[in-house]
Amino acid sequence: MRIPLSRPMIGEEEKKAVLEVLESGQLAQGEQVASFEREFAEYIGTKEAVATSSGTAALFVALKALGVQPGDKVVTTPFTFVATASAILHCGGIPVFCDVDRQTCNLDPERLKATLERESGVKGVVVVHLYGTPCALEEILDITRSRGLFLLEDCAQAHGAMYRGRKVGSFGDAGVFSFYPTKNMTTGEGGMVTTNDSELAKRCRMLVNHGSRRRYYHEILGYNFRMTDIAAAIGRVQLRRLEEGNARRRAHASFYFRELSGIEGLELPFIPRDTLPAFHQYTVKVRERRDELLQFLRSWGVGCEVYYPVPLHRQAFLQSYGYGAFPVAESLSREVLSIPVHPGLSPGDLEEVARLVRAFFAK
Template identity: 40%
Template sequence: MTEPVPFTDVYVDDDIVERVGDVLEGKRWVKGPETEAFEDEFAAECGVDHAVGVNSGTAALLLAMKAVGVGEGDTVLVPAHTFFATVSPALELGAEPVFVDADPDTYGMDPDDLARKAEGRDVTAVVPVHLYGQPTAMGEIRAVADEHDAAVVEDACQAHFATYDGDAAGSLGDVGCFSFYPSKNMTVGGDGGMLVTDDDDLAAAARELRNHGRNPEGEHVRLGLNWRLDEIKAAVGREQLGHIHEWNAGRREAAGWYEARLADVDEVETPVVRDDAEHVYHLYVVQVPDRDALREKLESKDIGTGIHYATPAHRHEAVAPYVDEANADAPEAERLVDRILSLPMHPRITEAEVERVCDVVEAHYADAEGTEPTEPVPDGGER
């Protein structure tokens, strides 16, 4: 019996359990020193002046957009290929989304399509995503945003400490947003998020917004709700932060094992890594012509897989009222969703597990060679 290969894995150790116990016993469960320390440590790792802990990546995106001034009727340029939460906060604020097509190599926003879609529009914010753990084309994206005097809110929810030209994802725009959902490169042991920025005013606004709009003097100076991070989660986050670089290195090593085995399988397109980027492989996504058949084969051998994502952002029912030909023309995103497959990836995956996945992929396409697609019957011909 071969062992299953899980798609992902979460990490708990005695230190984490002990820290959680300490916070519980200390009875300071919100607005305390763990959150403050986690924010300081995360900001330092990211190379930014401020980090603001919140209770999800979605909350970080919502507060970031609110803080940069996105409101009713404003135009926000969002990716057509991403997790829904890159887009939904803008809609929650009453903004009008314009969907930018995906770059076929790196899956981020295509900067040329961004420039086309921004043309002639009054753009309030651009929301690039560093999908699967690779920083997107931030130089080009920033240039378009600057030309339109628009804010850049980075969705770095999948890219903890990936770098672009040596700088951390999330530190490249006006505000960066992270998720600590359990499957992410680092977690807080549940839902959580972080907003980072160098801008003092944006940081102060985010701190107020997450806490009922209260300023440090205790006055409610703007409308906000409760989006705070709990102390227990901050304590878990601090422990996880201590491992993140080693874990990202583990993911990169695993990606190297996949690349070495799959680069020669003609049907499989392995990830393309930008020269100026360091990928952190939140997900290891390949493109194949027969995604569902390959997925079924892998699952039949107890190998976990995923599809990130099966539907372009502008095709979800919830956004139907906001979509028209002019704001959602994204052919590359439509093409990708049928081809992408996420293979098992986490920092502790073994070389033997990656070999097992690759054996199944290779065998699948070796078998396929004997079963060429039937030649179409020529016009007018009969057999």
């Protein structure tokens, strides 16, 4: 694509950091990983951070450490990437879906209350800060705490996003992040669990490293979800540039808000009060002709994508659970479209995207 939807921002610093690791001979989990964990925890504002091999691994490890066992129900959104639900299933848990708020695309607190009143055997709640927009954390925390449920924040798209002056990933019992190449910062593949609970962090570290705290002494059944020093070296450089990249994303979003406001049939992203989004995606809603707009933009070399075309309760591997309808998630899957907002866009790129969107709706 002439103007890609996403582009990992890899520069000379990352290349130098990787080369230093290769020359050191310490390629697996080592001091680079330990340093990355400390720096990431400090950035998010938590006591602990545990690096993993992927964001999905981070979700799974966090859920296991939080005590999800076979048969436990975990409430989450049907409008998210599949890993949010599959991690619950890999623990033996049962995903219970709750519909979302149309404006934010995030879990709706009022619907969450209704879901918890209806369902028994719920162990906890997983919220997703979709597209980099923070959830209604205060309301949701009130709901989970009053019922003795854990709250896990899926921050895979929300690195550096803030809610009431604090970074997401620091509110719940734990937060999880992904460092996939399309994210606001990357390690190639990788993930992180953040928490203020030192015992929870210890359990996560054991699960990541074959159930051991000391080499060859295995206390629990664990896994090999370790991050490499190569990935961590990239992540440390990326973390230092994250705020700058997020500022560019917000500036690009502001441009779109100015240039695309007032177009009939086009709904721009909603920014809740007291939040600072990370704009992992700039996602508009198109009530009619969404797919036509997607094809039109692609025909002009502009990358765009639907996140997500099939809600989780409609996915084939979940059909045996007999989920009902979730009307908001279903309508969003027919309307949402993400357009380029990444830090690598030039002023000319932004102007071209806006011009093409205006031209489409003028037809």
